[in-house]
Amino acid sequence: MSVRPILTLGDPRLRLKGLPVDSFGKYLHELLDDLAHTMRDAPGVGLAAPQLGEALNVAVVEVESRLFELVNPRIAKSTGEDRDLEGCLSIPGFAAYVTRKERVWVVAQDRRGKRFKVSGSGLLSRAFQHELDHLDGKLYIDYLDSMDELIAVPASDEAAETEAARAGAPGTEDEGKVRAPALA
Ligand code: ZN
Numbered sequence: 140m141s142v143r144p145i146l147t148l149g150d151p152r153l154r155l156k157g158l159p160v161d162s163f164g165k166y167l168h169e170l171l172d173d174l175a176h177t178m179r180d181a182p183g184v185g186l187a188a189p190q191l192g193e194a195l196n197v198a199v200v201e202v203e204s205r206l207f208e209l210v211n212p213r214i215a216k217s218t219g220e221d222r223d224l225e226g227c228l229s230i231p232g233f234a235a236y237v238t239r240k241e242r243v244w245v246v247a248q249d250r251r252g253k254r255f256k257v258s259g260s261g262l263l264s265r266a267f268q269h270e271l272d273h274l275d276g277k278l279y280i281d282y283l284d285s286m287d288e289l290i291a292v293p294a295s296d297e298a299a300e301t302e303a304a305r306a307g308a309p310g311t312e313d314e315g316k317v318r319a320p321a322l323a
Pocket of ligand 1: 269
């Protein structure tokens with residue numbers, strides 16, 4: 140298990156669509172382990188294989204200490220809408236408000252190929268949608284009308300200091316800085 144470099148915006152490999160996985164052996168298991176390790180090191184709430192330069196339909200999501208290993212995932216059903224700040228480990232230092240489905244049901248396979256279904260709302264739902272977009276070569280900035288919508292966010296070690304600001308009135312940004320969103 141190792142921490143691997145995360146590709147950043149501009150690397151064409153982020154735009155490749157993930158290929159379906161049909162082999163559930165050692166290579167996949169090492170990739171899943173590396174994804175989880177790299178995500179936790181960042182830290183983030185999700186990471187997709189294309190972010191490590193692997194064009195495969197594989198991603199991990201971890202919210203509230205629950206780790207989901209998603210192989211060949213797809214969204215089976217979704218409801219509602221939720222607009223919140225979203226960031227990406229491949230676009231460090233920035234975030235933007237993105238409208239997502241409030242709840243999604245994801246069908247995927249585990250590391251042994253066994254099919255399972257999971258539903259999530261709020262941050263978990265957002266992380267699922269963000270990672271599945273990565274598997275389609277898509278980034279959250281694709282939803283923005285203009286790059287002017289990007290907001291500079293503090294590094295994660297400053298996040299705690301801005302938590303207080305989060306409790307205050309939304310929209311009152313301190314010199315353009317807002318709370319650091321969860322990254323995926
Ligand atoms: Zn991302």
